[in-house]
Amino acid sequence: MADADDGLSMELDAMYPASQPVAPPTGWHGRRLLTFGASEVPALLIALGMEQADDATPGYVLELAERLIDIKAGLRKPRKAGAAADRGSAAETQVVESWNAGARGTWPAIQHASAVPREWLPLVDRHAPHLSCTPDAWCRIGGELINVQIKTDVRGGRQHPDREWCWQVQAECAVTGAGGSILLYAPGWASWRQSDRGALVGWVVERDDAIIERIREATTVGWQRVETLKATAAEQPKTTKKRQKKEASDGE
Numbered sequence: 001m002a003d004a005d006d007g008l009s010m011e012l013d014a015m016y017p018a019s020q021p022v023a024p025p026t027g028w029h030g031r032r033l034l035t036f037g038a039s040e041v042p043a044l045l046i047a048l049g050m051e052q053a054d055d056a057t058p059g060y061v062l063e064l065a066e067r068l069i070d071i072k073a074g075l076r077k078p079r080k081a082g083a084a085a086d087r088g089s090a091a092e093t094q095v096v097e098s099w100n101a102g103a104r105g106t107w108p109a110i111q112h113a114s115a116v117p118r119e120w121l122p123l124v125d126r127h128a129p130h131l132s133c134t135p136d137a138w139c140r141i142g143g144e145l146i147n148v149q150i151k152t153d154v155r156g157g158r159q160h161p162d163r164e165w166c167w168q169v170q171a172e173c174a175v176t177g178a179g180g181s182i183l184l185y186a187p188g189w190a191s192w193r194q195s196d197r198g199a200l201v202g203w204v205v206e207r208d209d210a211i212i213e214r215i216r217e218a219t220t221v222g223w224q225r226v227e228t229l230k231a232t233a234a235e236q237p238k239t240t241k242k243r244q245k246k247e248a249s250d251g252e
Contacts, residue, residue: 033072036219037122038133038171042164043068044222050214051167061164069222073229088152088190095150095186095200096137103200107182110139110148125175128216130223133175139182147172147181156187156198161205167215169205174212181205 036044043064045051053062063079070076081089096112113121113135122132137148149169151161161183169181183205187198 032122032132032134033074035122035124035130035132036068036072036222038131038168038175040064040068041131041171041215041218042167044218045167045215048218048221050218054163056162058162058164069225069229072223072226073233075229075233083192084154084190087192088186091152091186091189092136092150095152095184095189099184099200104202107202108139108141108146110137110182110184112137123175125216125219128174128219131171131175131216131219133172135172135176137184138176138178145176145178147176147178148184149181150184150186152186152189154188154191154196156196158185158187161185161203166205167211170208170211171215173207174215178207180207 042051042057042061046053046057046061047065047068053065067076067079071078093112093114096110099107100109122134125131125133135147136150139146139148147169149165149172151165165183169183172178173181181204183203185201185203187201188196189198191197
């Protein structure tokens with residue numbers, strides 16, 4: 001999935017909270033509202049104060065952390081992906097094709113998630129039902145399932161995985177039961193110029209059950225906040241009507 005730093009949307013609802021519930025999306029996007037997706041886990045951890053943002057935390061993660069609970073409660077719209085994110089997503093199948101064509105070296109070939117019917121996604125964790133993921137790809141090493149998360153950016157230059165990327169793939173390991181992940185980095189593949197594309201890089205991220213338990217705890221706590229916010233929003237119109245009636249009565 002592409003980094004969205006270069007394509008932030010300045011929608012009004014990103015700056016001002018909605019006073020009324022918004023119409024929920026349908027299909028895959030609607031199903032995603034029922035859980036915290038793996039890509040949202042970094043923002044969730046920061047929103048709950050279970051992890052702290054630092055100078056390297058991507059801007060899109062910070063922006064999402066401020067509004068994630070409201071989005072899940074149906075009070076704010078999910079932010080639209082920026083142009084760079086769209087280009088990165090569109091390039092994913094090309095990344096897989098290039099990898100499988102020989103760019104991987106001695107790494108295993110991978111299968112893109114488009115082989116899975118969209119209606120089956122997102123996958124849901126068996127132990128934390130409000131945690132889900134939509135894998136980018138997968139492979140097997142020695143018969144063992146390994147997740148593959150594809151990351152693209154505009155400028156390239158990364159020498160190691162982002163901390164937030166690692167949190168995301170740990171959430172995917174939780175949901176799929178995989179023993180680890182390959183972070184497949186495609187530097188510059190979200191740029192509009194194909195000449196910016198660099199050589200594909202693979203990083204192994206081993207499963208960490210301690211982090212996974214922390215992520216599952218975060219989804220439980222986070223969803224409790226979502227339900228509380230939903231209940232508060234549902235009561236608000238009733239409270240407003242009672243207040244208006246009382247004010248009208250007092251004015252007579």
